[in-house]
Amino acid sequence: MIESCYWKxxxxxxxxxxxxxKKPQRWSEKLAVDFEKxxxxxxxxxxxxxxGHKLSSKSQKHRVRFFACxxxxxxxxxxxxxxxxxxxxxxxxxxxxxxxxxxxNQFIHSGAMxxxxxxxxxxxxxxxxxxxxxxxxxxxxxLAEIRAILNVVGTDYPQEIxxxxxxxxxxxxxxxx
Numbered sequence: 743m744i745e746s747c748y749w750k751x752x753x754x755x756x757x758x759x760x761x762x763x764k765k766p767q768r769w770s771e772k773l774a775v776d777f778e779k780x781x782x783x784x785x786x787x788x789x790x791x792x793x794g795h796k797l798s799s800k801s802q803k804h805r806v807r808f809f810a811c812x813x814x815x816x817x818x819x820x821x822x823x824x825x826x827x828x829x830x831x832x833x834x835x836x837x838x839x840x841x842x843x844x845x846x847n848q849f850i851h852s853g854a855m856x857x858x859x860x861x862x863x864x865x866x867x868x869x870x871x872x873x874x875x876x877x878x879x880x881x882x883x884x885l886a887e888i889r890a891i892l893n894v895v896g897t898d899y900p901q902e903i904x905x906x907x908x909x910x911x912x913x914x915x916x917x918x919x
Contacts, residue, residue, distance in 0.1 A: 746796035749787050750896045756784050757892035760885055766863040773899055777857050779864060781888065785849035788895050795916045798900035805889050808846050808881040809835040811869075813907060818876050823854050830880045837879075842891055848872050848881055 759780075767773055811830045816822070818829050826832065849855070851872035853912050860866040868883040873880075900918035908915045 743892075744795070746791055746899075749791060749796075750898070753784055753787060753892045754896035756780060756887045757896065760865065760889050760892075762862070762864040764861075766865075769859065769863070774857050778855055778868070781868065782849050782852070782855075784892060785846045787890070788842065788859070789850060790847040791895060795903060795918055796900070797895060797898050798918045799900045801842060801895050804842050804891070804894050805839045806842060806883075806891060807837060807839050808845070808884065808887055809836045809882040811835045811882060812879050813877055820853075826854060826856060826880055832869075832880075832882075835882060842895070845883065845891065848875065848883075853882060 750820075784789045792802070811826075811832045812834060814831060815828050822829055828869055851874060852870050853873045853876055854869070854871050856869040858866045858869065865885050867882060867886075867888065869880050869882050871878075871880040902919040904915040904917045907913075
């Protein structure tokens with residue numbers, strides 16, 4: 743990754759596109775797919791920025807508040823993964839807080855992902871979980887939290903980078919301010 747400003751600029755544009763509008767487009771399968779696809783790409787970009795040490799501790803420490811819906815006792819398989827109201831207790835959601843990387847992994851490794859809309863037809867958020875988490879919970883992440891993540895990362899430019907050689911790993915440990 744040569745320069746992160748282009749990646750971050752795209753994240754900020756995406757955050758603006760996620761704002762509520764007075765007259766949202768009518769639902770279509772294509773609209774839902776494009777929405778989900780852009781989210782996955784954005785979260786992949788964020789993780790790439792983390793791995794490229796292009797973000798400061800501000801982004802690393804940012805906590806995201808969202809909701810966990812526990813799995814029912816039904817076995818969760820590739821065949822029933824799409825029926826989230828049968829295999830998760832959506833009515834028993836619990837508020838949780840995790841870091842941005844956890845959220846990125848839910849999108850990047852998602853086996854289940856379902857966008858939902860509010861009564862005013864604007865996107866409300868996403869139900870998502872990675873293959874690693876699917877037997878525990880599915881997560882409802884409100885769009886306001888997703889926009890906040892995109893804005894935090896899109897405006898984060900580290901001022902310092904420190905590299906210290908670590909003999910145990912045989913490489914440099916990198917930290918940013």
